[in-house]
Amino acid sequence: MITITGKSQAFCDGVSRRSLLTVGGLALGGMDLSTLLRAEAASTAPRRHKSVIMVFLPGGPSHQDIWDLKPDAPREIRGEFQPIQTTIPGFHLCEHLPRLAQQMDRFAIIRSLVGAKNEHASEICFSGFGYKDSLDRNQPSLGAAASKLLGPVDPAIPPFVSLCHTTPNRWKDPGRAGFLGSAHRPFLPAGEDRQNMALNGLTLSRLQSRKTLRDTFDRFRRGLDAAGVMDSVDHYSQQALEVLTSGRLLEALDIEREDPRVRRRYGRGSLDSVDDGAPLHNEDFLTARRLVEAGARCVTISFGRWDTHSCRKAGDLAYKNNFAQLRDYLPRLEQCLLALMDDLRERGLEEDVSVVVWGEMGRTPRINANGGRDHWPQVSGCILAGGGMQMGQVIGSTNRFAEVAQDRPIHYQQVLATLYRQLGLDVRHIKLPDFSGRPQYLVEHRDVISELI
Numbered sequence: 001m002i003t004i005t006g007k008s009q010a011f012c013d014g015v016s017r018r019s020l021l022t023v024g025g026l027a028l029g030g031m032d033l034s035t036l037l038r039a040e041a042a043s044t045a046p047r048r049h050k051s052v053i054m055v056f057l058p059g060g061p062s063h064q065d066i067w068d069l070k071p072d073a074p075r076e077i078r079g080e081f082q083p084i085q086t087t088i089p090g091f092h093l094c095e096h097l098p099r100l101a102q103q104m105d106r107f108a109i110i111r112s113l114v115g116a117k118n119e120h121a122s123e124i125c126f127s128g129f130g131y132k133d134s135l136d137r138n139q140p141s142l143g144a145a146a147s148k149l150l151g152p153v154d155p156a157i158p159p160f161v162s163l164c165h166t167t168p169n170r171w172k173d174p175g176r177a178g179f180l181g182s183a184h185r186p187f188l189p190a191g192e193d194r195q196n197m198a199l200n201g202l203t204l205s206r207l208q209s210r211k212t213l214r215d216t217f218d219r220f221r222r223g224l225d226a227a228g229v230m231d232s233v234d235h236y237s238q239q240a241l242e243v244l245t246s247g248r249l250l251e252a253l254d255i256e257r258e259d260p261r262v263r264r265r266y267g268r269g270s271l272d273s274v275d276d277g278a279p280l281h282n283e284d285f286l287t288a289r290r291l292v293e294a295g296a297r298c299v300t301i302s303f304g305r306w307d308t309h310s311c312r313k314a315g316d317l318a319y320k321n322n323f324a325q326l327r328d329y330l331p332r333l334e335q336c337l338l339a340l341m342d343d344l345r346e347r348g349l350e351e352d353v354s355v356v357v358w359g360e361m362g363r364t365p366r367i368n369a370n371g372g373r374d375h376w377p378q379v380s381g382c383i384l385a386g387g388g389m390q391m392g393q394v395i396g397s398t399n400r401f402a403e404v405a406q407d408r409p410i411h412y413q414q415v416l417a418t419l420y421r422q423l424g425l426d427v428r429h430i431k432l433p434d435f436s437g438r439p440q441y442l443v444e445h446r447d448v449i450s451e452l453i
Helices: 017-024 033-039 132-137 142-150 209-225 233-246 250-255 260-266 283-294 320-345 413-421
Strands: 052-055 083-085 092-095 106-112 160-162 298-301 353-358 382-388 391-397 405-407 431-433 437-441
Touching: 017 382, 052 283, 106 132, 106 160, 106 405, 106 413, 142 160, 142 298, 142 413, 142 431, 250 283, 260 283, 260 320, 283 298, 320 353, 320 382, 353 413
Parallel strands: 052 298, 052 353, 106 391, 160 298
Antiparallel strands: 083 092, 106 382, 353 382, 431 437
16 A cells, blocks of 8 residues: 555655655565566557457346347247337347437347357456456456556556456456466556555545545645655656556546536446446446546446346346346446447547447346356357447347357457457557567457458
């Protein structure tokens, strides 16, 4: 935890050694900020930049109940929901997404996503590799690669930030740095990194007054300037102190600064976990927008619990019926997603920020005896928006029972290759050395999705 003022081992200039060293070691993904900034010193990125917001739906959303309905299939396949016509001729969405259906010209749906593993883990969405493969390869996530290859847009804003929530399972991974090294791990404002930014023993959540926050920074900085400390440390340490003392990162994270009208558009969420999944915290979508606007290149979000077996699990957790749960979840997701896209458009960011919404697998075509759907890695899908991509289309299809990709199978890694491309990175020609010095590609399926470009 950062101590802004300290009493131990005070120098004659009045600044304590403990305070200076603690500030200089502000953890940013497990590495001190000066190290990160030293690694990225060559960055000359322009102020206007491309970003990615990844919305991870832990558990795997039921594709055939959301964007791939099969109304002519037997009841045990088609489920309870009715299809509604969208603005894309011939394409239907679930009846619980009426506003999204009327704005499909701003979105693209992939219905033929392949490459999933029968495992609950976020890695497939953040790096394109399954949990075991990701560990074996030390595979970096997209956010870590963007941090390494593009560097910070603003020295006060980490290029990779994760708003993913801690869970007691493999849904908690925010996106690994892998063989790129810990300097490129995501900044975690909801975890230890937020605690490391505590001021005078108060965590950010306890600093309700913006004036108090600003005054605390100003007093600390004036003390450093008067003592000549800023002149006595090297260039990178000065930048590390700039991250802490500028307040820009804390301002981006402080949604209390946001227009109440904009906050109402996103709605109010909860920080209570959904069983062993992530909370339905609407505010994360707004925070993501504030972060990319401030300079972040990649922000990851986890939202809810979409593992809808509808069965009773260990620990006496009784999960809702698949359809009851989706009736609750889908309107919330719709509200957050549309609010995010409206917000990005109004701020002139829609063409610069690519958004993807997906989970780690699909769900079984046949409904189980408990009214739920089980794991189905054979096919899944995703929603894409923004980033200058070609919207208003549906890519790929499944067979009549939504069991397998019928045409245009697209690998998770191809979605990532396309997102890399929108950031300005061509993964066909990029190799980065792993820990043993061997050059490695970021993904194995490196063809972009031509329909989106």
